[in-house]
Amino acid sequence: MKRIIYILIAAAAFAACDEELTLDPAISFFSSRPEIVEDKAIFRLAYANITDSTERVFPVIFEGTAEKGIDYLVSGDRFIFGGENPVDSIVVTALKLGTDKTLNLSVEVPEGYVAGKYITSGFTLPDKLAYFSFAKDYLMMTDSLEISFTANDRSGKRLNLTSDAEVSLTVNKEKSTAEEGVDFAFSDSTRFIIAGGQNIGSLEIRSLNPNPKDGKDKIVLNINFNEKYSIGETAEVEISLLDTVWRHLDGSWNIDTLVTDSLYMDRYWNGVCTAMDKLPKYNERDKFTVNMKELFLSPSFRSGFDDYFSSTSDLRKGTALTIDLGDGTSADLQTFWLDDTNRYFSPDQKSEDKESLIGLRFFPDNTDSLDMYIIDYTSKSFMPELESTGKYAPEKPVAASPGLFFNLTFTRQ
Numbered sequence: 001m002k003r004i005i006y007i008l009i010a011a012a013a014f015a016a017c018d019e020e021l022t023l024d025p026a027i028s029f030f031s032s033r034p035e036i037v038e039d040k041a042i043f044r045l046a047y048a049n050i051t052d053s054t055e056r057v058f059p060v061i062f063e064g065t066a067e068k069g070i071d072y073l074v075s076g077d078r079f080i081f082g083g084e085n086p087v088d089s090i091v092v093t094a095l096k097l098g099t100d101k102t103l104n105l106s107v108e109v110p111e112g113y114v115a116g117k118y119i120t121s122g123f124t125l126p127d128k129l130a131y132f133s134f135a136k137d138y139l140m141m142t143d144s145l146e147i148s149f150t151a152n153d154r155s156g157k158r159l160n161l162t163s164d165a166e167v168s169l170t171v172n173k174e175k176s177t178a179e180e181g182v183d184f185a186f187s188d189s190t191r192f193i194i195a196g197g198q199n200i201g202s203l204e205i206r207s208l209n210p211n212p213k214d215g216k217d218k219i220v221l222n223i224n225f226n227e228k229y230s231i232g233e234t235a236e237v238e239i240s241l242l243d244t245v246w247r248h249l250d251g252s253w254n255i256d257t258l259v260t261d262s263l264y265m266d267r268y269w270n271g272v273c274t275a276m277d278k279l280p281k282y283n284e285r286d287k288f289t290v291n292m293k294e295l296f297l298s299p300s301f302r303s304g305f306d307d308y309f310s311s312t313s314d315l316r317k318g319t320a321l322t323i324d325l326g327d328g329t330s331a332d333l334q335t336f337w338l339d340d341t342n343r344y345f346s347p348d349q350k351s352e353d354k355e356s357l358i359g360l361r362f363f364p365d366n367t368d369s370l371d372m373y374i375i376d377y378t379s380k381s382f383m384p385e386l387e388s389t390g391k392y393a394p395e396k397p398v399a400a401s402p403g404l405f406f407n408l409t410f411t412r413q
Helices: 002-013 243-251 262-269
Strands: 026-029 036-039 040-048 057-064 072-074 078-081 089-093 103-108 121-124 131-134 138-141 146-151 165-172 185-188 190-193 199-207 218-224 237-240 251-258 287-291 296-299 313-324 330-338 356-363 366-373 406-412
Touching: 026 103, 040 103, 057 165, 131 218, 138 146, 146 237, 190 199, 190 296, 243 356, 243 366, 313 356, 330 366
Parallel strands: 138 237
Antiparallel strands: 026 040, 036 040, 040 089, 057 078, 057 103, 072 089, 103 121, 131 146, 146 199, 165 190, 165 218, 185 199, 218 237, 251 287, 251 406, 287 296, 296 313, 313 330, 330 356, 356 366, 366 406
16 A cells, blocks of 8 residues: 555656656655654655665755754655665754754665656745744733733744643743732743644733832733744733722713813913913713723714824823822822823824823722823913913923813713
């Protein structure tokens, strides 16, 4: 049966040869490229018109940029047909993956033999078996969090593994400010096996501090694996620890009140500022949505606040901030970075710098009511005197003072 299979394969390999039947023995590689199985390449030699069992040896020549013993190991340097110990394949095992080095095998055709279609067969040494990457480079955690990671090919596309692969997560202590075992912990393990045929895994971490403080609230994780794999696009993930109350931020919020309307601003500045008619006005259809899993804020403003909230923004934790409300009281805020705002707060001009801070707080004992402060803009429309007289602060948030910030309240939809 084995002899029949060889003859059939050889017939295909010699398709480019003279179609007239010849009795001369002939040899050829099965194809111009070996069979690749993970880190191994299997070269096979076919023959035709060899009818007896006499031992025949066919040496091969190794060429290419890969170096034997450094980049690869090889099972042999010759094919043997017939005899007591036939060798119909040569197996090349890559020692280093992802080098892009090449290897070609050429078979020496003895006198009296015909060269088939493939006398040389070659390949580029196998790539890394997979490139592991975090699903995101930034996350926020209030109580617990799944850290996802994926197996990809070199281009970043998802890749199903051919066999089980173990990955592990480690804390980057140089970049982290939160301490493992004090501020957070891995729920079960730091190791995960992605099964063959799969391309994703996750590990859970949990917060040990319901009220993390600035300077003790950052975790940076790295992903580890054996040398057959490599790192993908996202090599580390940064996680900001948040007060547990902020899990309630998730959802949609409808405007309730515009506290700092044009009357408020006019009273505060006592006629000093102009273009008051260009100040944003209350619109009952103003709302926004926050997704705490995917970390974005999606605005839906029908009023002039649409000039500031340009489009959906990625959401990132800022620092805690206490601001003076101008009436003898203050507000303790958690700030958040938005990456797609119009800092000029204008329908006509768009700022090149789109990253701004907003301040949020929940009302006491009521996580269905939200207090928002727009504290980081430089108006190019209303109240131009604020800029011309140097009222804005030199550093972000530049508008966190009375008469500058906008205060809006929202209720949960």
